[in-house]
Amino acid sequence: MSIPEAFAGVAVAFSAAGLGPYHASIARWPGTPIYDDGGSILTPGTPIARPCMCQVDAVDEKMRAQDGYVDKDVALLVLVATLAGALNTNATIEVTAGPNAGSYSVQSVSKDSMGSHWLCRGRAA
Known part of the structure; x- marks a missing residue:
């Protein structure tokens, strides 16, 4: 088990017991359109x-x-071990539970040092 997986296990367990800041969420992407030769979406x-x-x-x-920052932007901390794949700025994170439930468009993304x-x-979507 890696350190990120161990950390995620502890964080998820605390949150499930109502003692942590992480809430069930869904990372969403629109999918990749298929175009015809003229550039129209098929x-x-x-x-x-x-x-x-995710923690908001x-x-x-x-x-x-960062360029594009506005006062109502929030930080989204997504546990790497709970998401299959990588995040990018094409994603929207839907926080489905907790005090900050809602959809947020991802404006920038990086990984923490660990x-x-x-x-x-x-940003609220």
């Missing part, structure tokens, strides 16, 4: 939805300094 693509656990928090100074979290700047 099919919009199959949307992708993957479960994960206040942005940090690094996020405030590799346990996707650190995202999100």
Whole structure:
């Protein structure tokens, strides 16, 4: 078991007991459209939805300094071990439970130094 997996296990257990900040969430992508030779969309693509656990928090100074930051942006901390695959700025995170339930578009994304979290700047979608 890796350190990020161990951390996620503890974080999920505490949150399930009502003692942690992580809540059930879904990372969503619109899918990849298929175009014809003229550039028209033939099919919009199959949307992708993957479960994960996310904490909604206040942005940090690094996020405030990013291009495109607005005052209502939030920090989204997604446990890497709870999400199959990687996050990118095409994703939307739907937090399905907790005090900050709602959908957030991912404006920026990076990993923390330990590799346990996707650190995202999100905006209410």
